[in-house]
Amino acid sequence: MIENNNMAFRLVVxxxxxxxxxxxNEVRKWWSDDFSGSSSQLGDEFEVRFVDVHYSKQKLAELLPGQKIEWLITDSHLSFLEQKNEWTGTKVVFSLSAEGDHTVISFTHEGLTPQSECYTDCYGGWRQYLLHSLVPYINTGKGNPNVPESAIEEKTARP
Incomplete structure (x- = not known):
């Protein structure tokens, strides 16, 4: 979905x-377990990695409890892109509204437009993590975040 020329999703939980x-705000539980920093208070910064394919550093730029979360991406490196720092300076926004017994999440990645090199691949990535990890995490407490390769190797190496 495109909203004001930005990538957007509407989710209901x-x-x-x-x-x-x-x-x-529990980013490690639904987006990436390869996480460092903090993601709970205004001004917090955190980093996520997906092996050597994706790195991004986010700063919590706006937090309105129960209403809105905004991350400013202050640094990024997406190895599969020609312009590897395409995400730098973009914003990820989660706007929340009550609808009966449910919450509607309006997700927007501001600055990630159909003209962006990453748009198609990043749309698929966000879709995967929002629909198949964040929504289940909110509804059931069980997400499906990215797990670092080192953790996978560690688990398979154990007797």
Whole structure:
């Protein structure tokens, strides 16, 4: 979906806005377990990695409990792109609103437009993590975040 020329998704979850807000801020539980930093208070910074394919550093630029979360991407490196830092300076916004017993999450990656080199691949990536990890994490407490290769090797190496 495109909203104001930016990548956007509309998600509906079975939890109230406050619980949804808390879960979104638990980035390690639904986006990437290869996570460092903090993602709970205004001004916090965190980094996520997906092996050597994706690195991004986010700063919590706006937090309105139960209503809105905004990350400013201050650094990025996507190895599969010609312009590897295409995400730098973009914003990821989660706007929340109550709808009956549900919460509607309006997700927008501002600055990631159909003209962006990453648009198609990043649309697929965001779709995967939002629909198949964030939504289940909010609804059931079980997400499906990216797991670093070192953790996979560690688990398979154990007797």
């Amino acid at each position: 079975n939890k109230p806005p406050q619980e949804t807000f808390r879960a979104i």
